[in-house]
Amino acid sequence: MRGIVKEREIEIERGIEMEKNENPRPWEAYHTAYTNAKAGMDGIDKEKVQRVVYDMSKGSKYFENEKRKEDLIKQRIENIRAQCAKLTAADVTHYQKLADRRILELEAARDLSRIWLHVDMDAFYAAVETLSNPSLKGKPVAVGSMSMISTANYEARRYGVRAAMPGFIACKLCPDLIFVPTDFKKYTYYSDLTRKVFEKYDPNFMAASLDEAYLDITHVCNERAITSAEISEELRTSIYEETGLTCSAGVAPNRLLAKVCSDINKPNGQFVLPNDRMAVMTFIASLPIRKIGGIGKVTEHILRDVFEINTCNEMLQKGGLLCAMFSHTTADFFLSVGLGLGRTDAPQFKFRKSMSSERTFSVTDDDALLCQKLAEIAEMLSAEMKKEGLCGRTLTLKLKTASFEVRTRAMTFQNHICSSQDILKYASKLLKAEYPVSLRLIGLRMSHLKEGKVGALSDPRQKTLSHFIMSGDALKNKGDCSSLSSEISYHIVNDTESDFSFDTRETYHSEFRDPLDSNYLPDLDDNSQTFGKSLGQMERILESFSDGTAEKVNAWNMAEFTHKKEQHEESQLLETESSSSGQLNRVNDEANMLNNDAIYSSNQLLFWVDDHKCSLCGIELPQSFVAERQEHFDFHLAERLQNEESGANSKKFKLNQRLITSDATTSQGKRKKHKPPPKDGGQIPIHAFFVKSNQNF
DNA sequence: GGGGAATTATAAC
DNA sequence: TTCCAGTTATAATTCCCC
Known part of the structure; x- marks a missing residue:
């Protein structure tokens, strides 16, 4: 063991010697989240720490990725510089005036009344x-693991060990x-x-x-x-x-x-x-920008390298350029930092906006293993969502490849979901579209959240909103939710109740949200009230079937619908599995088609007989013609809307615009990627489609 | 051009 | 021996549709 350590040390020394020839101090360019100043780290040999961190990282996939990111930042810096160089004298004057005016406005709003x-x-x-x-x-103590440290005590910090540092590097710094x-x-x-x-x-x-x-x-x-x-x-x-x-x-x-x-x-x-204004201005004048919350490694880098801004005061001096180069929001933030301004208002309660779960594992490209990981994460996320009584409309899959590259893939539904089956179903589609891929992390996030009702049906432990409030669990935030079977019909007919959520004690101890605040209006869009409702109903009816409570609901053509839905899902699965290239749009279309089918099911079903023949008009469209199928669906929907039309409130059928257009003419040729829908009765022979299909690959 | 969705990046603890 | 996390929010950008 000692011998190996010694060898490694010699190797490091040798490496350092070699690098000295080209760049005598390569470690100085290697910036990590944990190489900046931090309390308790004064007086340590920063160069030694940086060198060890560099040597332990050098050559690894992680290191390569960091270099890649660093290069991107450098590129960004160059771009901003080039933009700056293009500014005319008139531009500079204009932006300087803008900055001056903004500084005056911000100064006028300065509030020194709160402590x-x-x-x-x-x-x-x-x-x-x-x-x-x-x-x-x-x-010296570190809380965390060999892969990551959460906190280090002050004894450990003297060695350069700190939060966000991988444990194995910390070991090297402090044996x-x-x-x-x-x-x-x-x-x-x-x-x-x-x-x-x-x-x-x-x-x-x-x-x-x-x-x-x-x-x-x-x-x-x-x-x-x-x-x-x-x-x-x-x-x-x-x-x-x-x-x-x-x-x-x-x-x-x-x-x-x-x-x-x-x-x-x-x-x-x-x-x-x-x-006191003077005290604030003096304090802020020489304060390094990195001390400000919100200015991290990258922002510091850009401000320093492009604008030579190191202290907060310099933000004001370079105000004109900042206004010229950054968005209104960002420039405003920089200027207010220069003035030492910050929030003084009472903290407002904020709703949770998303919930996620992710796990790192040993790199693998084994599909079965990846599916298994995905299922575990879907299960974890679903459990957390049910615990808080939430469901969401957007699902985001996060992947970290073997080379540390991060990818995200998202899809949005018409209905809110929270069950692990639903999450896994769509997450699998997203993941399979990425195959083949070698991964070290999978994560799932749900956003567009609202308090769950779908979950209330599928999860017997879940309470309704009213129970949550009445029981006082809202304040404890430990609602062990249990749904009463008699409430099923209530949930089915009432999809438009207001959303309320409560402080979790993890975030703000402020008053509850003002229900009149327009930012927090409940989810009352057309979708959830009309089609969304019927879709929701169908989903819930299906769920209640699987829960053995079918008798509690009176479905229309339930048996047929269920059968067709399963059939469609099966075909979707086959389609996705057989797909070798990642076609996200296609995956989205598939998910949308599922919902579209559900809409139609309330009257007459559109589905693909033998996977290629329209049940309504008999036109033949193979599975791979997702866009054509979508348009064909649009066509039938428009047709039906026209038939049903007149008195009916057209708004009632206003669906997600990305999915369905409201009349036959507008649906034609609007989507660039889509081809015009087939003319009524003008059937194209199936073999022609297959020929076309093959040409696409 | 506005707006929603999707994607990537940054930041904080 | 071990070999770079997990959760949340938000901004910016791009794409697509109306």
Whole structure:
């Protein structure tokens, strides 16, 4: 063992010697998330750390990918430079005026009336672990695994070990490093203790994570007529008494600055920035931009290399160029950073927007293994969604290839889904479209969320919205949801109820959302009220079949519909499996076709007899003609709409515009990739299609 | 051109 | 021996359809 280590060291030395000839310090160019400054890392031999990180990474797939990303950033920098060079004198004057005006506007809106406190627990996970195992005290400790470290204590940081660093590199930096696996139950317990303290100072405090929170202490300062520094001191003492853990705090007129301040006297310290414009401007003037939350490695890189901006003050000096080169949102952010501005308002409750689950595994290209991983992740995600009573309309598949390249593939449905079967069904289509592929990670994310009802039927543990509220589970957020069978009909007919969700204690401790806020209007679009409803009904009826509750619903042509749906799904599966190239549009079309079939099922079914013949007009279209099939469907739908038409509210049939057009004429030739739908009665012989089909490959 | 969907990237903990 | 995470949000860009 010793021999191997020695050999490796010699090898590294030799490598360094060789590289010295070309680039004497190659490691300096290798920037990772964990090579920037961090509290507790002063006085360490940064060059040595950087060199070890570089040597441990060099040549790996990860390293190659980082280089690729670095090159892309360099390219981006070049592009911005080129854009800058194109600016005429008139442009420069124009953007400078724009920046000046914007600076005045932002300055006019400066709010110095609030006092914000940011609390950050010191090396939280590691401190908790040391508390429960005092033998760790004084020793370098990392919480995490060989592949990734979540937190390192200050003893370990002296060696250059830190969060987001892979464990095997940390081992190299600090051979005596003690690894402790993460135990979120423990951290949550201590986090709750700290939050009880926070509540005393600000009942609406904003929890940023398990170990960080923002408190508006304006009121408590005024009420008790003591300084913010005293409040901060008192709060920190109180936290120590309650938990035995130390924390650091920052006090400032806004949240952005408070966060910066809490980092200044870490660990176990505090820093107060007075509510005074001059003080703020002086403070911000020489502050490195990387200290600002929201400016990360890449943004720093771009601002430094293109605009020579290193401090916040320089943001104002280069305001004109920033306005010229960046979007309104981004330029505004940069200018407000230059002025030391940040949010001062009471935190608004925010809905969860997405939920995801991902896992890393040993690289494999085995389809069966990948399918198995996908099924596990679908199961995990579905379980989490059901736990929170959510379902979603957009499913995103995330893949990380063997070479660390990240890909995402998404599809949006008309209905919200949450069952593991549904998630897996569509996720499989997305994944199979990528074959062959060698992967090291698979992830699934659901977005376009709303409180679930589909899931309520498929998951007997799930409660309805009203039960969730009435039981008080909303506040505990631990709803063990159980649906009553008598409620099935309620769910089926009522698809338009308002959405409400509640604080999860993981995010904000603020008031509930204002239901009148237009940003949070419930999902009342046409789709969910009309066609969406009938689709939802059909799906639910099907689900209730599988749950053995078929007798509770009165379906129309249920047996036939079920049969055809299965038949269609089977054919879809075959289609996808036999497809060798990734055709995302096709996959989407297939999913849409499924829904379209469901719409038609309420009257007369459109399906493909023997997989190629239209059940309505007999036209023959093979499976591979997805676009043609879609248009053919559009054609029949338009035909039917015209027949049913007149009095009927045309809005009633307004479907997702990407799926179906509302009349026969507009559906023709609008989609670039699609061919015109067949003329009525003008059947094309099946062999002609197959010839055409073959030409496509 | 507006708007939704899809994709990629950045950032934070 | 081990060999670069998981979760969430958001911005920017592109594509497609109306």
